[in-house]
Amino acid sequence: xxxxxxxxxxxxxxxxxxxxxxxxxxxxxxxxxxxxxxxxxxxxxxxxxxxxxxxxxxxxxxxxxxxxxxxxxxxxxxxxxxxxxxxxxxxxxxxxxxxxxxxxxxxxxxxxxxxxxxxxxxxxxxxxxxxxxxxxxxxxxxxxxxxxxxxxxxxxxxxxxxxxxxxxxxxxxxxxxxxxxxxxxxxxxxxxxxxxxxxxxxxxxxxxxxxxxxxxxxxxxxxxxxxxxxxxxxxxxxxxxxxxxxxxxxxxxxxxxxxxxxxxxxxxxxxxxxxxxxxxxxxxxxxxxxxx
Numbered sequence: 001x002x003x004x005x006x007x008x009x010x011x012x013x014x015x016x017x018x019x020x021x022x023x024x025x026x027x028x029x030x031x032x033x034x035x036x037x038x039x040x041x042x043x044x045x046x047x048x049x050x051x052x053x054x055x056x057x058x059x060x061x062x063x064x065x066x067x068x069x070x071x072x073x074x075x076x077x078x079x080x081x082x083x084x085x086x087x088x089x090x091x092x093x094x095x096x097x098x099x100x101x102x103x104x105x106x107x108x109x110x111x112x113x114x115x116x117x118x119x120x121x122x123x124x125x126x127x128x129x130x131x132x133x134x135x136x137x138x139x140x141x142x143x144x145x146x147x148x149x150x151x152x153x154x155x156x157x158x159x160x161x162x163x164x165x166x167x168x169x170x171x172x173x174x175x176x177x178x179x180x181x182x183x184x185x186x187x188x189x190x191x192x193x194x195x196x197x198x199x200x201x202x203x204x205x206x207x208x209x210x211x212x213x214x215x216x217x218x219x220x221x222x223x224x225x226x227x228x229x230x231x232x233x234x235x236x237x238x239x240x241x242x243x244x245x246x247x248x249x250x251x252x253x254x255x256x257x258x259x260x261x262x263x264x265x266x267x268x269x270x271x272x273x274x275x276x277x278x279x280x281x282x283x284x285x286x287x288x289x290x291x292x
Contacts, residue, residue, distance in 0.1 A: 004078040005282045008032055011057075012283045016272070018200045020288055029191040029287030030235050033082075039201075040079055042209070042228065045220025050208045057206040086277050086284070119185045119268070120241055126184070127177035128263060135159045139184065139265050140177060146278060150239075152186075153272040154265060172276075185266040189289055190238040197231040237275075237285060 012032035019028045043054050127140035135156040142149045151172050170176065198210060208214040215227035267289075275285040 004082055005280050008036060009281075009283050011036055012274070012286050014204060015200060016286055016288070018203060019195065022200075025290055027189075027191050027193065027288060027290050029193045029237050029285065030195060030233055031285050033282060033284050034235070035197060035231075035233055037079055037083070038231070038233075042217070042220075045217045046209065047218050048216040050214070050216040053206045053208055057201060057204045082280055082282060085280050086282065118188050120188060121183075121185055123183045123262075124181065125179055126182045128180055128182050128265065129177050130263075137263075137265055138172060138177065139182065140172070141184075142278075148284075149276050149278055151274040151276055152265075152267065153274075154267055154269075155271070157269060172274075181262045183262055183264045185264070185268065186239070187267060187289070187292065188240045189292060190236075191287060191289070192236045193234070193287075195233045197233050198228075201231060235285065235287075237287065 009032075015030065015032060015035070016028065019030065039054060039057075043051065046054055126142075129138050130136070131138060136159065137152075137154045139152045139154070140149050141152065202210060208216070209228045212225055212227050217226045217228075218224070220226075270288060270290040272288050273286065274283050276283055
């Protein structure tokens with residue numbers, strides 16, 4: 001499961017970079033776990049080069065790029081364990097993903113404008129660090145119970161935002177952050193984003209699955225001309241004083257505290273954010289906030 005979480009983090013960064021490049025000044029938000037679990041459904045029905053390309057895109061952190069049957073079984077068991085762990089009974093939140101595989105009914109499937117922004121303020125002890133090499137502040141905002149955290153990467157003014165995410169995993173390890181009193185200013189925001197992921201996945205190397213005559217999905221259908229036409233993804237997040245609501249899920253409040261010389265984290269310009277399941281170190285959601 002550790003390898004799966006690591007692969008999910010790498011996949012999240014790769015997709016985030018591409019979506020940010022495709023939409024240079026727009027907000028970005030998506031669930032890497034939602035996308036990859038949907039691709040895992042298709043992977044069960046893929047064979048040959050199609051399967052290898054999908055494995056390369058989604059599981060590039062695994063030692064073997066060409067997946068054996070046992071490795072494939074381990075990955076799907078890993079997904080089951082990971083999703084069970086994230087949504088285990090007694091959690092003070094509920095996260096849901098809705099994945100659908102739509103098929104043709106005839107196929108036989110086998111079983112620069114400025115806007116005023118309201119800012120939230122809180123002052124408390126948080127895990128925080130300033131990365132001088134990237135000129136970026138990293139802040140962890142835990143949710144009640146500390147099962148989930150929102151990690152925010154805030155670069156200095158005029159620093160390239162895209163370049164700040166390449167070492168995300170190393171920067172956000174507990175050992176890298178320092179617990180200190182921080183004054184935090186964070187905008188209220190709500191993002192609802194829809195993506196056609198075909199272009200992104202093709203650029204990552206998953207090509208054959210979308211090509212008639214090239215796609216090999218023979219493990220799910222007896223038809224030889226079956227291929228993927230679209231991979232559609234939709235995510236919603238809202239951040240306010242009452243907490244964060246992501247997709248169809250609600251996380252319990254971030255506790256607010258009410259006012260010397262202490263670090264200030266003022267997110268009044270574009271920043272990256274990640275919602276992480278701490279026990280498994282899995283990125284559930286990530287995005288870029290650029291404009292209200």
